Amino acid sequence: MTTTTGETATSDGIAIRRRRKPATPYLLLIPALAALLVGLGYPVYWQVVTSLQEYGLMQQFGAPPRFVGFDNFARIFTDSQVWWVVARSIAFCLVNAGLTVGIGLGLAVLMRAVHGWVRIVMQVTLLLAWATPLVAAVTVFRWLFDYRTGVVNWLLVQLGWESMAGHNYLETPLQFFMVASFIVIWMSVPFVAMSIYAGLTQVSEEVLEAARLDGAGPTQILWLIIMPLVRPVIAIVLLLQIIWDLRVFAQIRLLQDAGAPVSETNLLGNFIYQLGVGQQNFGGAAAVSIFVLLLTVVLSAPYVRYLMKEDVA
Amino acid sequence: MSAVLTPAGPTVAAAHEPPRLRGRRVRPAKILLSVLGLALALLWVFPVYWMMLSAVTPDAVLRSSTPSFLPVHFTLTNLRSVLTDSGFLNALGMSLMVTGLALVLVLVFAFFAALAISRWRFRGRKSFILAVLFIQMLPAEGLFIAQYQMMSSLGLLNQVVGISVLYVAMLVPFTIWMLRGFVAGVPIELEEAAMVDGLSRTKAFVRITFPLLAPGLVASGVYAFLQAWNEFTTALVILPAESAQTLPIWLRSFLSASANRGIDWAEVMAASTLIAVPVIVFFLFVQGRMTSGLVSGAVKG
Numbered sequence: 001m002t003t004t005t006g007e008t009a010t011s012d013g014i015a016i017r018r019r020r021k022p023a024t025p026y027l028l029l030i031p032a033l034a035a036l037l038v039g040l041g042y043p044v045y046w047q048v049v050t051s052l053q054e055y056g057l058m059q060q061f062g063a064p065p066r067f068v069g070f071d072n073f074a075r076i077f078t079d080s081q082v083w084w085v086v087a088r089s090i091a092f093c094l095v096n097a098g099l100t101v102g103i104g105l106g107l108a109v110l111m112r113a114v115h116g117w118v119r120i121v122m123q124v125t126l127l128l129a130w131a132t133p134l135v136a137a138v139t140v141f142r143w144l145f146d147y148r149t150g151v152v153n154w155l156l157v158q159l160g161w162e163s164m165a166g167h168n169y170l171e172t173p174l175q176f177f178m179v180a181s182f183i184v185i186w187m188s189v190p191f192v193a194m195s196i197y198a199g200l201t202q203v204s205e206e207v208l209e210a211a212r213l214d215g216a217g218p219t220q221i222l223w224l225i226i227m228p229l230v231r232p233v234i235a236i237v238l239l240l241q242i243i244w245d246l247r248v249f250a251q252i253r254l255l256q257d258a259g260a261p262v263s264e265t266n267l268l269g270n271f272i273y274q275l276g277v278g279q280q281n282f283g284g285a286a287a288v289s290i291f292v293l294l295l296t297v298v299l300s301a302p303y304v305r306y307l308m309k310e311d312v313a
Numbered sequence: 314m315s316a317v318l319t320p321a322g323p324t325v326a327a328a329h330e331p332p333r334l335r336g337r338r339v340r341p342a343k344i345l346l347s348v349l350g351l352a353l354a355l356l357w358v359f360p361v362y363w364m365m366l367s368a369v370t371p372d373a374v375l376r377s378s379t380p381s382f383l384p385v386h387f388t389l390t391n392l393r394s395v396l397t398d399s400g401f402l403n404a405l406g407m408s409l410m411v412t413g414l415a416l417v418l419v420l421v422f423a424f425f426a427a428l429a430i431s432r433w434r435f436r437g438r439k440s441f442i443l444a445v446l447f448i449q450m451l452p453a454e455g456l457f458i459a460q461y462q463m464m465s466s467l468g469l470l471n472q473v474v475g476i477s478v479l480y481v482a483m484l485v486p487f488t489i490w491m492l493r494g495f496v497a498g499v500p501i502e503l504e505e506a507a508m509v510d511g512l513s514r515t516k517a518f519v520r521i522t523f524p525l526l527a528p529g530l531v532a533s534g535v536y537a538f539l540q541a542w543n544e545f546t547t548a549l550v551i552l553p554a555e556s557a558q559t560l561p562i563w564l565r566s567f568l569s570a571s572a573n574r575g576i577d578w579a580e581v582m583a584a585s586t587l588i589a590v591p592v593i594v595f596f597l598f599v600q601g602r603m604t605s606g607l608v609s610g611a612v613k614g
Contacts, residue, residue: 022435025429025430025432028426028428029426029429031421031422031425035478035482036486038482039482040456114350121350124354125354126354129360130596131600133592135588139585140582143581154379190357243450247453250549268454273457286458289458293451296450296451297447307490
C-alpha cells in the first residue's frame with residue numbers, strides 16, 4: 001500500500017507542491033490535531049492513568065490518587081455483575097444488529113420488486129424514521145407503549161388480547177429490552193435498507209439478462225446472482241450495526257426514566273455512567289471505559305481497512 | 314409475448330414459473346409485494362405520524378379510551394404552550410450557541426485538514442487518515458467519564474465552551490473524511506490553469522476551487538450540525554445544570570416533570586415535534602451524501 005502512495009506522490013502537480021512548500025500540510029493539520037488532542041487525546045490519557053489508580057470519593061476531596069496497578073481491572077472483571085452487563089450488552093447488540101440487517105435486507109429486496117411509486121413511498125417513510133432525533137424517537141415510543149393510554153395496548157385489546165389493558169412493558173427487563181429493540185431497529189433499519197438498496201441498483205442489467213437467458217428463475221437470480229454481488233455492502237453495514245449497537249446508551253437511559261429496574265437493564269454505557277457519575281468510582285469506570293474503547297477499536301479494524309482501500313483507489 | 318421474447322430455458326424452474334420480463338401485463342406477485350411494501354411503509358411512518366398527530370390533539374382526547382387516528386380535534390394549544398415555555402426557549406438558545414460554535418470550528422478545522430490530506434502527499438499522511446478513521450468510531454460512552462473529569466477540573470461544566478470543544482473533537486474526524494471526498498473531486502488542474510492565466514495561488518484557490526467546494530461544505534456542515542444538535546450522551550454528562558440544558562436534555566426533563574402529574578402526552582409530543590421537524594427537514598437535504606459517505610467512502614480520492 002505504501003508503494004501505491006509513493007507512486008501517486010511522484011505524479012505531476014502534487015509532487016511540485018511537495019517540493020515547494022513541505023510545511024504547509026502540517027500547518028493545515030494543526031487546528032484539527034489540537035482539537036482532537038484536547039477533546040479526545042487528553043481524556044483517553046486520563047482514563048488510562050486513572051484506571052491504574054484508586055480514584056474514588058476520597059480523591060474527589062483532595063487526597064492524592066494511589067497507584068494500584070491492575071487492581072481496578074481485576075476487581076471489575078472478577079465481579080459477576082459486570083459480566084452480566086457485558087453479556088447483556090453483547091446479546092442485545094447481536095440480536096439487534098442481526099434483526100436490523102435482516103429486516104433492512106428484506107426491505108431492500110422488496111423495494112426492487114415493487115411498483116415505482118410504492119418504492120418512493122417506502123423510501124420517504126424510511127427517511128422520516130431515519131431523520132427523527134433519538135430523544136424524540138424514544139419519547140414517542142414511550143407514548144406508543146404507555147400502559148394507560150398507549151396505542152399499542154389499545155390495539156392489542158381490540159385484537160382480542162384483553163389482558164394487555166394497562167400492561168406495563170417497561171417494568172420487566174425482558175420486555176424493557178423488547179421495547180428498546182423496537183426503537184433501535186426502527187431507527188437503524190432505514191440506513192441499512194437504503195445502503196443495500198443502493199448496492200442492489202449497482203447490479204448491472206446485462207448480468208441479470210445473461211442469467212435470465214441461461215434460464216435462471218427470479219429466486220435463483222436473487223440468491224445466486226444478486227446476493228453474492230451485494231455481499232460486501234451487507235458485510236459493512238452489519239459490522240457498523242454491531243459497533244453502533246454495542247454503544248446503545250441514550251435509549252436505555254431514557255427508557256429507564258419510566259421506572260424500569262436500573263441495575264437489571266443497564267448496558268455497558270449505562271453501567272459506566274452509573275459507576276462514574278453515580279458512585280464516583282472513577283478508577284472502575286475508567287477501567288470499563290478502556291475495555292469498551294479497545295473492543296471498539298478491534299471491531300472497527302475491518303471497517304477502517306475497507307475505507308483505507310477506498311482512499312487508495 | 315413472454316414466450317416470444319424470452320427463449321424458454323431448458324430448466325424445470327422455467328417450466329412452472331415464467332421468467333421475469335419487461336412485459337407490460339400486470340403480475341399478481343408484483344401487486345402483492347407492493348401491498349406488502351405499502352403496509353411496511355405505513356408501519357414505519359406511524360411513530361412519526363403519531364407524534365405529530367398527538368402534538369395537535371388536546372390532551373383530554375388523548376386520555377380518552379379510544380384513540381382517533383385522524384386530526385379531527387385539531388388544536389395549536391400544545392405547540393403554543395411549548396413555544397412559550399421558558400425552559401424550551403432557554404434550551405433552544407443553549408442549543409443554538411453550542412451547535413453554532415462547534416459548527417464553525419469543525420468546518421474550519423476539518424476543511425484545512427481535508428485540504429492537507431487531499432492536496433499533498435506528506436510523511437505521516439497515511440497515519441493521520443488511519444487515526445482519523447479509528448477516532449470517529451470511538452463511542453462517547455467510553456469517554457464521557459474522563460471528559461466529565463476534565464471539564465469539571467477546568468471549571469467548564471455547564472459552559473458553552475466546554476461542551477463545544479468536545480463536539481468539535483467528536484465531529485472533526487468524520488467531517489474531514491467527508492470533505493476530503495469533495496476536495497479531491499475538484500481537479501487541481503483547474504487551479505493550475507488559473508495560475509497559468511496569471512492568478513496567484515491564493516487567488517486561484519479563492520476564485521476557482523472554493524466556489525466549487527461550497528456544496529460540499531454545506532453538506533458536511535448540515536451533517537455536523539445535525540450530530541451536534543441531536544447529541545444526548547455527552548450533553549447529559551457535561552451539562553448537569555438545568556439552566557445549561559440543550560434541547561434533547563430539556564425534552565427528557567420536560568417528560569420527567571410531566572410524569573409527576575400523569576404525563577401530558579399532548580404537550581410532550583408537541584415538544585418532540587418541535588424538536589424533530591427542523592431536524593427532519595435538514596436531514597432530507599444531506600441524506601444522499603451521508604449514505605455514500607459511510608458506505609462507499611464518498612467520492613474517490
